[in-house]
Amino acid sequence: MQIGIDKMGLFTPNTYLDLVMLANARGVDPDKYTIGIGQDQMAIAPLSQDSVTMAANAALEVLDDDNRDSIGLLILGTESGIDQSKAGALYVQRLLGLKNARAFEIKEACYGATAGLMTAYDFVAAHPEQKALVIGSDIARYGLDTPGEVTQGAGAVAMIVVSAAPRLLALEPATAIHSDDIQDFWRPNYSKEAFARGKYSTEQYIEFFQATWADYRAQTGRTISDFKALTFHLPYTKMGLKALRTILPEATEAEQAYLLDRYQESTLYSRQIGNIYTGALYLGFLSLLEQSTQLAAGDRIGLFSYGSGAISEFFTGILQPGFEKQLAGADHKAMLAARRQLTMAEYENQFQAELPEDGSEYEIDLAMDNAPIILKGVKEHERNYQVRD
Ligand code: CAA
Numbered sequence: 001m002q003i004g005i006d007k008m009g010l011f012t013p014n015t016y017l018d019l020v021m022l023a024n025a026r027g028v029d030p031d032k033y034t035i036g037i038g039q040d041q042m043a044i045a046p047l048s049q050d051s052v053t054m055a056a057n058a059a060l061e062v063l064d065d066d067n068r069d070s071i072g073l074l075i076l077g078t079e080s081g082i083d084q085s086k087a088g089a090l091y092v093q094r095l096l097g098l099k100n101a102r103a104f105e106i107k108e109a110c111y112g113a114t115a116g117l118m119t120a121y122d123f124v125a126a127h128p129e130q131k132a133l134v135i136g137s138d139i140a141r142y143g144l145d146t147p148g149e150v151t152q153g154a155g156a157v158a159m160i161v162v163s164a165a166p167r168l169l170a171l172e173p174a175t176a177i178h179s180d181d182i183q184d185f186w187r188p189n190y191s192k193e194a195f196a197r198g199k200y201s202t203e204q205y206i207e208f209f210q211a212t213w214a215d216y217r218a219q220t221g222r223t224i225s226d227f228k229a230l231t232f233h234l235p236y237t238k239m240g241l242k243a244l245r246t247i248l249p250e251a252t253e254a255e256q257a258y259l260l261d262r263y264q265e266s267t268l269y270s271r272q273i274g275n276i277y278t279g280a281l282y283l284g285f286l287s288l289l290e291q292s293t294q295l296a297a298g299d300r301i302g303l304f305s306y307g308s309g310a311i312s313e314f315f316t317g318i319l320q321p322g323f324e325k326q327l328a329g330a331d332h333k334a335m336l337a338a339r340r341q342l343t344m345a346e347y348e349n350q351f352q353a354e355l356p357e358d359g360s361e362y363e364i365d366l367a368m369d370n371a372p373i374i375l376k377g378v379k380e381h382e383r384n385y386q387v388r389d
Contacts, residue, residue, distance in 0.1 A: 012054075014371065016273075018041055020033070021344060047364045052137075058156035059096055063098075071101050075115075078278055079278060113135070124162060134158070136282060140276065140277050153274020171315065176213070176313065177215075178313075184196070184200050208311075216316075228294075235275045240284065248260075258294075301316065
Protein backbone atom coordinates (compact mmCIF):
# COMPACT_ATOMS: atom_id res chain seq x y z
CA MET A 1 0.00 0.00 0.00
CA GLN A 2 1.34 3.43 -0.90
CA ILE A 3 1.09 6.30 1.56
CA GLY A 4 1.85 9.89 0.75
CA ILE A 5 0.85 13.45 0.05
CA ASP A 6 -2.29 13.92 -2.01
CA LYS A 7 -2.60 17.71 -2.08
CA MET A 8 -0.80 20.78 -0.73
CA GLY A 9 -2.00 24.26 0.16
CA LEU A 10 -0.13 27.48 0.84
CA PHE A 11 -0.98 30.66 2.69
CA THR A 12 1.07 33.74 3.44
CA PRO A 13 -0.11 37.13 4.76
CA ASN A 14 -0.80 39.88 2.24
CA THR A 15 1.94 42.30 3.34
CA TYR A 16 5.69 42.01 2.84
CA LEU A 17 8.92 43.92 3.29
CA ASP A 18 11.40 44.43 0.48
CA LEU A 19 14.81 43.36 1.75
CA VAL A 20 16.81 45.87 -0.29
CA MET A 21 14.82 48.50 1.58
CA LEU A 22 15.64 46.74 4.86
CA ALA A 23 19.33 46.56 3.95
CA ASN A 24 19.42 50.28 3.18
CA ALA A 25 17.67 51.07 6.45
CA ARG A 26 20.14 48.95 8.41
CA GLY A 27 23.21 50.29 6.58
CA VAL A 28 23.99 46.88 5.04
CA ASP A 29 25.06 46.18 1.42
CA PRO A 30 21.83 44.84 -0.20
CA ASP A 31 23.89 42.10 -1.92
CA LYS A 32 24.50 40.58 1.49
CA TYR A 33 20.77 39.95 1.84
CA THR A 34 19.88 39.09 -1.76
CA ILE A 35 23.04 37.11 -2.62
CA GLY A 36 24.86 36.30 0.64
CA ILE A 37 21.68 35.22 2.47
CA GLY A 38 19.57 34.68 -0.64
CA GLN A 39 16.37 36.46 0.34
CA ASP A 40 14.48 39.17 -1.60
CA GLN A 41 11.32 39.78 0.46
CA MET A 42 9.76 38.61 3.68
CA ALA A 43 6.13 38.22 4.63
CA ILE A 44 5.03 40.27 7.62
CA ALA A 45 2.00 39.02 9.53
CA PRO A 46 -0.58 41.56 10.72
CA LEU A 47 -2.14 41.05 14.16
CA SER A 48 -5.13 39.48 12.41
CA GLN A 49 -2.98 36.51 11.27
CA ASP A 50 -1.50 34.06 13.75
CA SER A 51 -0.42 30.43 13.53
CA VAL A 52 -4.06 29.29 13.77
CA THR A 53 -5.53 31.53 11.07
CA MET A 54 -2.63 30.95 8.67
CA ALA A 55 -2.95 27.18 9.17
CA ALA A 56 -6.68 27.27 8.53
CA ASN A 57 -6.27 29.53 5.48
CA ALA A 58 -3.69 27.13 3.99
CA ALA A 59 -5.92 24.14 4.69
CA LEU A 60 -8.89 25.73 2.86
CA GLU A 61 -6.97 25.03 -0.32
CA VAL A 62 -6.71 21.27 0.25
CA LEU A 63 -10.10 20.37 1.68
CA ASP A 64 -12.87 19.27 -0.63
CA ASP A 65 -16.05 17.19 -0.54
CA ASP A 66 -14.05 14.02 -1.21
CA ASN A 67 -11.66 14.30 1.73
CA ARG A 68 -13.47 16.47 4.30
CA ASP A 69 -15.44 13.70 6.02
CA SER A 70 -12.54 11.26 6.23
CA ILE A 71 -10.03 13.50 8.04
CA GLY A 72 -9.38 11.43 11.16
CA LEU A 73 -6.15 13.14 12.19
CA LEU A 74 -5.35 16.85 12.24
CA ILE A 75 -1.84 17.87 13.28
CA LEU A 76 -0.62 21.43 13.56
CA GLY A 77 3.16 21.74 13.69
CA THR A 78 4.10 25.15 15.03
CA GLU A 79 6.67 26.92 17.15
CA SER A 80 4.52 30.07 17.34
CA GLY A 81 1.60 28.48 19.17
CA ILE A 82 -0.95 30.77 20.81
CA ASP A 83 -1.61 28.77 23.97
CA GLN A 84 0.45 26.69 26.40
CA SER A 85 -2.38 24.21 26.93
CA LYS A 86 -5.00 24.06 24.18
CA ALA A 87 -3.87 22.84 20.78
CA GLY A 88 -4.18 25.29 17.92
CA ALA A 89 -5.39 22.29 15.90
CA LEU A 90 -8.75 22.43 17.72
CA TYR A 91 -9.39 26.02 16.62
CA VAL A 92 -8.31 25.03 13.11
CA GLN A 93 -10.69 22.06 13.13
CA ARG A 94 -13.65 24.30 14.01
CA LEU A 95 -12.71 27.05 11.56
CA LEU A 96 -12.57 24.44 8.79
CA GLY A 97 -15.90 22.86 9.75
CA LEU A 98 -14.25 19.53 10.58
CA LYS A 99 -15.32 17.31 13.46
CA ASN A 100 -14.03 14.59 15.73
CA ALA A 101 -10.51 14.35 14.37
CA ARG A 102 -7.61 13.34 16.59
CA ALA A 103 -6.50 16.98 16.66
CA PHE A 104 -3.32 18.15 18.37
CA GLU A 105 -0.27 20.36 18.08
CA ILE A 106 3.35 19.26 17.73
CA LYS A 107 6.35 21.30 18.69
CA GLU A 108 9.94 20.64 17.73
CA ALA A 109 11.15 23.83 16.12
CA CYS A 110 11.11 23.60 12.31
CA TYR A 111 10.77 19.81 12.43
CA GLY A 112 7.16 20.00 13.71
CA ALA A 113 5.43 19.46 10.37
CA THR A 114 7.74 16.56 9.53
CA ALA A 115 6.93 14.98 12.91
CA GLY A 116 3.30 15.46 11.86
CA LEU A 117 3.85 13.94 8.44
CA MET A 118 5.58 10.87 9.87
CA THR A 119 2.83 10.45 12.48
CA ALA A 120 0.26 10.78 9.69
CA TYR A 121 2.11 8.12 7.68
CA ASP A 122 1.72 5.64 10.57
CA PHE A 123 -1.89 6.73 11.18
CA VAL A 124 -3.09 6.12 7.64
CA ALA A 125 -1.14 2.84 7.53
CA ALA A 126 -3.19 1.73 10.54
CA HIS A 127 -6.46 3.35 9.34
CA PRO A 128 -6.33 3.25 5.53
CA GLU A 129 -9.94 4.43 5.19
CA GLN A 130 -9.07 7.70 6.95
CA LYS A 131 -7.00 10.70 5.87
CA ALA A 132 -4.74 13.06 7.77
CA LEU A 133 -4.39 16.82 7.53
CA VAL A 134 -0.91 18.02 8.50
CA ILE A 135 -0.12 21.74 8.69
CA GLY A 136 3.05 23.67 9.41
CA SER A 137 2.30 27.28 10.35
CA ASP A 138 4.61 29.88 11.83
CA ILE A 139 5.68 33.47 12.22
CA ALA A 140 9.48 33.72 12.35
CA ARG A 141 10.62 36.58 14.60
CA TYR A 142 14.17 37.46 15.59
CA GLY A 143 13.73 41.14 16.41
CA LEU A 144 14.36 44.50 14.80
CA ASP A 145 17.96 45.22 13.82
CA THR A 146 19.26 41.76 14.75
CA PRO A 147 21.38 39.46 12.51
CA GLY A 148 18.36 37.18 12.15
CA GLU A 149 16.02 40.01 11.10
CA VAL A 150 16.53 39.34 7.39
CA THR A 151 15.57 35.67 7.90
CA GLN A 152 12.07 36.32 9.30
CA GLY A 153 8.82 35.45 7.50
CA ALA A 154 5.29 34.13 7.96
CA GLY A 155 3.10 31.51 6.38
CA ALA A 156 1.66 28.02 6.41
CA VAL A 157 1.69 24.89 4.27
CA ALA A 158 -1.07 22.27 4.57
CA MET A 159 -0.91 18.69 3.33
CA ILE A 160 -3.46 15.92 2.98
CA VAL A 161 -1.88 12.53 3.67
CA VAL A 162 -3.66 9.48 2.29
CA SER A 163 -3.13 5.79 1.80
CA ALA A 164 -3.64 3.63 -1.31
CA ALA A 165 -3.21 6.22 -4.04
CA PRO A 166 -1.61 9.56 -3.11
CA ARG A 167 -1.83 11.75 -6.20
CA LEU A 168 1.24 13.93 -5.54
CA LEU A 169 4.07 12.13 -3.76
CA ALA A 170 4.28 8.54 -2.51
CA LEU A 171 6.55 8.50 0.53
CA GLU A 172 9.17 5.76 0.64
CA PRO A 173 9.66 3.80 3.88
CA ALA A 174 13.39 4.43 4.40
CA THR A 175 14.18 7.52 6.44
CA ALA A 176 17.34 8.63 8.23
CA ILE A 177 17.17 10.50 11.54
CA HIS A 178 19.82 12.33 13.52
CA SER A 179 19.00 14.04 16.82
CA ASP A 180 20.91 15.49 19.73
CA ASP A 181 20.36 18.02 22.54
CA ILE A 182 22.09 21.16 21.27
CA GLN A 183 21.49 24.86 21.86
CA ASP A 184 21.55 26.46 18.41
CA PHE A 185 18.15 28.20 18.40
CA TRP A 186 15.39 28.38 21.01
CA ARG A 187 12.60 30.59 22.32
CA PRO A 188 11.89 30.59 26.07
CA ASN A 189 8.24 30.94 27.11
CA TYR A 190 8.78 34.55 28.17
CA SER A 191 10.15 35.71 24.83
CA LYS A 192 8.32 36.67 21.64
CA GLU A 193 11.55 36.47 19.66
CA ALA A 194 13.85 33.52 19.05
CA PHE A 195 17.40 33.36 20.34
CA ALA A 196 19.83 32.03 17.75
CA ARG A 197 23.51 31.22 17.77
CA GLY A 198 23.59 32.09 14.10
CA LYS A 199 26.90 30.68 12.90
CA TYR A 200 26.69 27.64 15.17
CA SER A 201 23.17 26.89 13.89
CA THR A 202 24.33 26.92 10.27
CA GLU A 203 27.23 24.59 11.08
CA GLN A 204 24.94 22.21 12.96
CA TYR A 205 22.41 22.22 10.10
CA ILE A 206 25.13 21.09 7.72
CA GLU A 207 26.52 18.46 10.11
CA PHE A 208 23.04 17.07 10.75
CA PHE A 209 22.41 16.94 6.99
CA GLN A 210 25.63 15.07 6.37
CA ALA A 211 24.82 12.59 9.16
CA THR A 212 21.37 11.78 7.78
CA TRP A 213 22.60 11.63 4.19
CA ALA A 214 25.36 9.16 5.15
CA ASP A 215 22.88 7.07 7.14
CA TYR A 216 20.35 7.09 4.29
CA ARG A 217 22.99 6.00 1.78
CA ALA A 218 24.18 3.21 4.10
CA GLN A 219 20.61 2.01 4.72
CA THR A 220 19.46 1.98 1.11
CA GLY A 221 22.60 1.70 -1.04
CA ARG A 222 21.24 4.59 -3.11
CA THR A 223 23.48 7.39 -4.35
CA ILE A 224 22.96 10.98 -5.39
CA SER A 225 22.35 9.71 -8.94
CA ASP A 226 19.06 8.18 -7.74
CA PHE A 227 17.63 11.68 -7.16
CA LYS A 228 16.04 14.13 -9.56
CA ALA A 229 15.88 16.83 -6.90
CA LEU A 230 16.95 17.43 -3.31
CA THR A 231 14.88 19.83 -1.25
CA PHE A 232 15.80 21.35 2.09
CA HIS A 233 14.44 23.12 5.13
CA LEU A 234 15.02 26.73 4.07
CA PRO A 235 15.56 29.19 6.94
CA TYR A 236 17.00 31.29 4.10
CA THR A 237 17.77 30.08 0.63
CA LYS A 238 21.57 30.08 0.93
CA MET A 239 21.34 27.57 3.82
CA GLY A 240 20.11 24.61 1.79
CA LEU A 241 22.61 25.43 -0.94
CA LYS A 242 25.46 25.23 1.56
CA ALA A 243 24.30 21.76 2.59
CA LEU A 244 23.70 20.60 -0.99
CA ARG A 245 27.17 21.72 -2.03
CA THR A 246 28.76 19.37 0.51
CA ILE A 247 27.47 16.30 -1.36
CA LEU A 248 27.45 17.59 -4.95
CA PRO A 249 30.95 16.21 -5.63
CA GLU A 250 29.33 12.74 -5.41
CA ALA A 251 27.47 13.53 -8.68
CA THR A 252 28.65 13.85 -12.27
CA GLU A 253 29.02 17.37 -13.68
CA ALA A 254 25.77 17.05 -15.62
CA GLU A 255 23.93 15.75 -12.53
CA GLN A 256 25.34 18.60 -10.45
CA ALA A 257 24.04 21.20 -12.91
CA TYR A 258 20.64 19.49 -13.01
CA LEU A 259 20.35 19.31 -9.21
CA LEU A 260 21.44 22.95 -8.82
CA ASP A 261 18.76 24.05 -11.31
CA ARG A 262 16.12 22.12 -9.37
CA TYR A 263 17.45 23.64 -6.14
CA GLN A 264 17.00 27.15 -7.54
CA GLU A 265 13.41 26.27 -8.48
CA SER A 266 12.81 25.12 -4.91
CA THR A 267 13.85 28.51 -3.50
CA LEU A 268 11.51 30.87 -5.35
CA TYR A 269 8.70 30.94 -2.77
CA SER A 270 11.12 31.15 0.18
CA ARG A 271 12.91 34.08 -1.45
CA GLN A 272 9.62 35.97 -1.42
CA ILE A 273 8.10 34.75 1.85
CA GLY A 274 11.09 34.11 4.11
CA ASN A 275 11.44 31.53 6.82
CA ILE A 276 8.15 29.92 7.81
CA TYR A 277 9.86 27.52 10.23
CA THR A 278 7.73 24.33 10.30
CA GLY A 279 6.44 24.82 6.76
CA ALA A 280 9.75 25.90 5.23
CA LEU A 281 10.81 22.51 3.85
CA TYR A 282 7.37 22.00 2.32
CA LEU A 283 7.37 25.52 0.92
CA GLY A 284 10.58 24.61 -0.89
CA PHE A 285 9.15 21.31 -2.10
CA LEU A 286 6.00 23.06 -3.37
CA SER A 287 8.06 25.75 -5.07
CA LEU A 288 10.07 23.08 -6.88
CA LEU A 289 6.96 21.30 -8.13
CA GLU A 290 5.24 24.52 -9.22
CA GLN A 291 8.28 26.14 -10.88
CA SER A 292 9.93 23.18 -12.59
CA THR A 293 9.06 21.97 -16.06
CA GLN A 294 11.67 19.21 -15.86
CA LEU A 295 10.16 16.81 -13.35
CA ALA A 296 8.20 13.70 -14.32
CA ALA A 297 6.19 10.97 -12.66
CA GLY A 298 8.50 8.36 -11.19
CA ASP A 299 11.17 10.88 -10.19
CA ARG A 300 12.60 10.43 -6.70
CA ILE A 301 12.76 13.63 -4.61
CA GLY A 302 14.77 13.92 -1.38
CA LEU A 303 13.51 16.02 1.52
CA PHE A 304 15.76 17.22 4.34
CA SER A 305 14.00 18.42 7.47
CA TYR A 306 15.87 20.25 10.25
CA GLY A 307 14.46 21.46 13.54
CA SER A 308 16.81 23.29 15.86
CA GLY A 309 17.46 21.82 19.22
CA ALA A 310 17.97 19.60 17.15
CA ILE A 311 16.53 16.83 15.02
CA SER A 312 16.95 16.19 11.33
CA GLU A 313 15.35 13.66 9.03
CA PHE A 314 16.13 12.82 5.43
CA PHE A 315 13.31 11.05 3.61
CA THR A 316 12.19 10.55 0.05
CA GLY A 317 9.18 10.25 -2.18
CA ILE A 318 8.26 9.32 -5.73
CA LEU A 319 6.27 11.76 -7.88
CA GLN A 320 2.99 10.20 -8.95
CA PRO A 321 1.41 10.08 -12.43
CA GLY A 322 -0.63 13.26 -12.99
CA PHE A 323 0.99 15.05 -10.02
CA GLU A 324 0.85 18.31 -12.01
CA LYS A 325 -2.96 18.31 -11.74
CA GLN A 326 -2.65 18.52 -7.94
CA LEU A 327 -0.76 21.81 -8.08
CA ALA A 328 -2.03 25.39 -7.97
CA GLY A 329 1.01 27.36 -9.14
CA ALA A 330 -1.03 30.09 -10.84
CA ASP A 331 -3.05 30.73 -7.67
CA HIS A 332 0.10 30.95 -5.55
CA LYS A 333 1.75 33.28 -8.03
CA ALA A 334 -1.35 35.50 -7.89
CA MET A 335 -1.37 35.41 -4.07
CA LEU A 336 2.24 36.61 -3.97
CA ALA A 337 1.69 39.24 -6.65
CA ALA A 338 -1.33 40.68 -4.81
CA ARG A 339 0.60 41.43 -1.63
CA ARG A 340 1.18 45.01 -0.50
CA GLN A 341 4.71 46.24 0.13
CA LEU A 342 5.18 47.85 3.54
CA THR A 343 7.27 50.92 4.24
CA MET A 344 9.97 50.55 6.92
CA ALA A 345 7.79 52.48 9.38
CA GLU A 346 4.77 50.26 8.69
CA TYR A 347 6.93 47.15 9.08
CA GLU A 348 8.36 48.26 12.41
CA ASN A 349 4.91 49.25 13.69
CA GLN A 350 3.38 45.97 12.53
CA PHE A 351 6.27 44.02 14.07
CA GLN A 352 5.87 45.73 17.43
CA ALA A 353 2.06 45.62 17.55
CA GLU A 354 0.85 43.34 20.34
CA LEU A 355 -2.43 41.98 21.62
CA PRO A 356 -3.25 42.94 25.21
CA GLU A 357 -2.17 40.40 27.81
CA ASP A 358 -4.20 41.79 30.72
CA GLY A 359 -7.60 40.47 29.68
CA SER A 360 -8.81 43.75 28.23
CA GLU A 361 -10.90 43.74 25.09
CA TYR A 362 -9.20 44.61 21.80
CA GLU A 363 -10.59 44.73 18.28
CA ILE A 364 -8.10 44.38 15.45
CA ASP A 365 -8.33 46.71 12.47
CA LEU A 366 -9.18 44.29 9.67
CA ALA A 367 -9.32 46.78 6.81
CA MET A 368 -6.07 45.62 5.19
CA ASP A 369 -6.42 41.86 5.70
CA ASN A 370 -8.52 40.14 3.02
CA ALA A 371 -7.84 36.56 4.15
CA PRO A 372 -10.87 34.28 4.45
CA ILE A 373 -10.03 33.37 8.06
CA ILE A 374 -8.95 36.07 10.49
CA LEU A 375 -8.38 36.88 14.13
CA LYS A 376 -10.87 39.65 15.02
CA GLY A 377 -9.58 40.44 18.47
CA VAL A 378 -9.32 39.27 22.06
CA LYS A 379 -11.67 39.48 25.02
CA GLU A 380 -11.02 38.17 28.52
CA HIS A 381 -7.91 36.31 27.32
CA GLU A 382 -9.78 34.49 24.52
CA ARG A 383 -9.00 34.87 20.84
CA ASN A 384 -11.99 35.57 18.64
CA TYR A 385 -11.56 33.97 15.22
CA GLN A 386 -13.85 34.44 12.25
CA VAL A 387 -14.49 32.75 8.93
CA ARG A 388 -15.59 35.44 6.51
CA ASP A 389 -18.68 34.74 4.37
N1 CAA B 1 27.70 40.70 -0.96
C1 CAA B 1 27.47 39.36 -1.08
N2 CAA B 1 27.54 38.50 -0.03
C2 CAA B 1 27.81 39.00 1.19
C3 CAA B 1 28.05 40.38 1.37
C4 CAA B 1 28.00 41.24 0.23
N3 CAA B 1 28.20 42.55 0.34
N4 CAA B 1 28.32 40.58 2.67
C5 CAA B 1 28.24 39.37 3.29
N5 CAA B 1 27.93 38.42 2.39
C6 CAA B 1 27.73 36.99 2.61
C7 CAA B 1 28.73 36.39 3.58
O1 CAA B 1 29.95 36.08 2.94
C8 CAA B 1 27.97 35.17 4.02
O2 CAA B 1 28.03 34.16 3.03
P1 CAA B 1 28.45 32.66 3.42
O3 CAA B 1 27.51 32.25 4.52
O4 CAA B 1 28.26 31.90 2.17
O5 CAA B 1 29.85 32.75 3.90
C9 CAA B 1 26.51 35.62 4.06
O6 CAA B 1 26.48 36.83 3.26
C10 CAA B 1 25.99 35.95 5.43
O7 CAA B 1 26.91 36.82 6.03
P2 CAA B 1 27.24 36.69 7.58
O8 CAA B 1 27.57 35.27 7.91
O9 CAA B 1 28.23 37.73 7.94
O10 CAA B 1 25.81 37.06 8.16
P3 CAA B 1 25.37 37.36 9.64
O11 CAA B 1 26.44 37.09 10.61
O12 CAA B 1 24.80 38.73 9.64
O13 CAA B 1 24.17 36.29 9.92
C11 CAA B 1 22.80 34.39 9.84
C12 CAA B 1 23.67 35.35 9.02
C13 CAA B 1 23.67 33.63 10.82
C14 CAA B 1 22.11 33.39 8.92
C15 CAA B 1 21.72 35.21 10.61
O14 CAA B 1 20.85 35.79 9.69
C16 CAA B 1 20.92 34.41 11.62
O15 CAA B 1 21.33 34.26 12.77
N6 CAA B 1 19.73 33.86 11.21
C17 CAA B 1 18.88 33.09 12.09
C18 CAA B 1 19.43 31.70 12.36
C19 CAA B 1 19.31 30.78 11.16
O16 CAA B 1 18.56 30.99 10.23
N7 CAA B 1 20.07 29.66 11.19
C20 CAA B 1 20.01 28.67 10.13
C21 CAA B 1 20.28 27.28 10.63
S1 CAA B 1 19.15 26.89 11.96
C22 CAA B 1 17.70 26.44 11.17
O17 CAA B 1 17.67 26.15 10.02
C23 CAA B 1 16.42 26.45 11.96
C24 CAA B 1 15.68 27.69 11.64
O18 CAA B 1 14.81 27.71 10.78
C25 CAA B 1 16.06 28.89 12.36
